[in-house]
Every structure is written in C-alpha cells, then in structure tokens.
C-alpha cells in the first residue's frame with residue numbers, strides 16, 4: 001500500500017471536536033482491524049451501514065449485564081433504571097435533531113419501518129381518492145414503494161418529480177409538480193446513489209404553501225449533516241441507527257406532535273393502549289401509541305451512545321474528513337480511462353457512483369473484494385435512480401470519517417488493476 005509523506009497527509013492534520021485525529025479515532029472501531037482475504041479490510045460501504053465504535057457495543061453489553069429488564073413494566077428499581085435510560089435516549093434524540101419535545105420521537109426498527117408507519121397511519125387517515133402524493137425518481141425503495149402502495153390503497157395519484165442533473169430536487173422542480181390536490185411530499189435528505197443533498201427548509205416551504213406535509217427520508221442525510229427539524233420545519237424525518245454508528249434494529253421517526261396525535265395506531269398490543277374494554281380499546285398518547293410490544297431496548301441505548309459519539313467528534317470533522325477522502329477518490333478514478341463516474345462533477349457526501357466500462361459491476365466488486373476492499377455493486381435498492389442514470393446497476397464506493405487517505409490510495413490502485421485485469425479477461 002502506498003504511504004503518504006508527512007506533507008501530503010492532510011487527513012492526519014484534521015482534528016475532531018474532541019481533539020483526536022482519524023488514526024486515534026480508528027482505535028474505537030474494531031472492524032478497522034479486520035482482515036478480508038488476508039488483507040486489512042478497507043470498508044468503503046458505509047452507505048449500506050456504518051462501522052460501530054466500542055462505546056456503542058459496551059453500552060449494549062452493560063445493559064444486558066447490569067439492568068437488562070423490560071421498560072415501562074416493573075415498579076422495581078431495576079425496571080425504573082431501564083425505563084429511565086430508554087426515555088433519556090428519546091429526549092437525547094429530540095435534542096440531537098432539534099425537535100420541540102421528546103414525545104415527537106417514535107422508536108421503530110429502521111427508516112423503512114418509520115416510512116411505512118407514516119404511509120399507513122398518516123396516509124390511511126389523511127389521503128383520499130384523487131389526492132396527490134409527490135416523490136422523486138431518486139428515492140430509495142423504502143421511500144418509494146410505500147407511497148406507490150398507499151396511492152393504490154387510497155385511490156390517490158403518485159406524481160413523480162425528476163431531480164436536476166446533479167440529483168437534487170430543487171424547490172423550483174417541486175413547485176412545478178404541486179397542485180391544490182397535493183397532500184404529501186416524500187423526499188430524500190441525501191441520495192444513497194448520487195450523494196446529492198436536498199434543501200429541506202426550501203422544500204418544506206413549497207410543500208406547506210399548498211397545505212401538504214413533507215416527509216423526509218433522512219437515512220443518509222443525518223450521517224452527513226446536522227439536522228434541525230424545527231428550523232427546517234419538516235413534518236416527518238426518519239432515520240436508522242445502523243448508518244449512524246448505532247446498532248441494527250433501531251430507527252427513529254420524528255413527527256410534529258399535532259400530526260402524530262392526529263394519526264391512529266398502526267400496530268396493536270401491549271403498552272400502546274389506554275383502556276381495554278371487552279369490545280373497544282382506547283389508545284395511549286404519543287409516543288407509546290406507536291410503540292406496541294417490547295421495544296429493542298439495548299438498541300435504543302446503543303443509539304444514544306452513537307449520537308453522543310457524533311456529538312463528541314462533531315459534524316465539522318465528519319464533513320471535512322469525508323470531503324477530503326471523496327475529493328481524492330474522484331480525482332483518482334477520473335484519471336482512469338476505463339471508469340465512468342456518474343456523479344464526478346457533483347460529488348457529495350462520500351458517495352461515488354461509477355462503473356468500469358462494459359463490465360458488470362459484480363465482476364469488478366469481486367476484484368476489489370479479493371484485495372480486501374468492500375464496496376457495493378448493484379442497484380442499491382434504488383431502481384428509479386438506475387433508470388434516471390440509464391444504467392442497470394453501478395458500483396458504489398461510500399466513505400466515512402473513519403476512513404483514511406491511505407485507504408483511498410489503495411482503492412485507486414486496485415481500481416486501476418481491476419480495469420487492466422478485466423481488459424485482459426474480456
């Protein structure tokens with residue numbers, strides 16, 4: 001692996017809010033020490049899920065070892081401790097995204113479940129025949145299929161908005177699609193293929209002018225940008241813990257309190273009720289109304305630790321490190337004649353979508369894999385964007401703040417090798 005000299009090694013110079021360099025930060029992430037096919041693992045698939053720091057793993061471990069009981073069920077001290085820890089993360093999450101109150105935070109399994117919850121509970125009660133739902137053609141399936149299905153169930157119309165060529169849905173493009181029948185707009189914060197960011201404040205303003213609500217898929221957005229739901233005035237914001245240093249199995253749905261209160265529950269059972277009569281039941285207030293059954297308690301606590309970790313290192317560092325790596329990655333791949341990059345000029349947020357000309361991305365991904373580099377190949381749960389780019393599938397390299405310039409250099413060398421090797425093969 002090529003080593004940088006001290007002078008051309010700016011990644012070491014970048015310092016996180018807690019005063020540490022990336023080399024020090026990497027010690028928190030056990031998987032940075034993992035091997036793949038005998039090579040040090042270079043993990044360039046953070047768009048799929050992030051690596052997890054030991055602080056998150058330890059927090060979950062301590063819960064199971066020290067106070068691993070159910071929440072909101074016991075009147076004993078240990079039950080109180082578990083419930084308090086769980087509810088503290090709700091309040092912490094509200095502060096993290098600038099929500100007005102903790103009860104506006106609903107814990108779900110992931111972004112997908114949060115979006116489905118909105119489609120069922122809000123959509124089922126607020127979208128009527130002939131109403132219009134707007135989605136972009138650069139949405140992940142999680143923010144696309146639930147709206148297709150909702151439109152079918154309610155007899156509503158799905159209206160598609162095409163982003164500009166950088167992949168961004170501008171307020172002007174949204175405005176063109178808005179009508180007096182538009183009731184709901186569902187858009188990504190950051191695209192998982194093109195890396196484009198949407199301006200949430202401007203999009204909320206356009207949506208609200210026609211009385212529509214704005215649902216934001218923040219699965220990728222919150223990884224790269226501080227979120228302030230009150231300032232941007234979005235109505236719903238959804239994200240997954242596992243892309244933001246947290247565990248799998250935990251997601252967050254933020255909704256404005258008045259909207260959540262106007263929604264019926266979508267799952268029924270323990271803890272979401274008020275009074276259960278023989279034939280009729282009344283339901284709990286938010287957030288309990290939307291958290292039926294035993295919740296993923298350890299995962300909620302892990303999420304809290306992940307958010308604390310992000311607070312400690314700071315978004316300024318996250319953005320600067322990712323920008324540095326991304327810039328070099330684009331430069332390096334652009335210099336290779338057999339690589340076609342789909343978002344080179346508008347590269348953002350650590351995501352690079354590209355292909356080796358004429359070669360199936362799965363074959364190329366196999367070459368990277370044998371060299372210890374993990375990237376993604378396929379349609380990235382985003383067939384609409386594949387149609388937008390007019391391709392079947394792509395390679396996707398996605399970096400995070402725990403990656404290094406040395407890793408990027410090795411990635412570029414292997415990209416070159418992959419091209420040459422495949423030239424010989426095909």
Ligand SMILES: Cc1ncc(COP(=O)(O)O)c(C=O)c1O
Pocket residue numbers: 047048110111112113140142143188190191192217219220240381
């Ligand atoms: C933009 C976007 N939305 C939604 C999702 C779905 O997230 P999850 O699988 O955690 O529900 C993803 C995951 O890749 C994503 O990138």
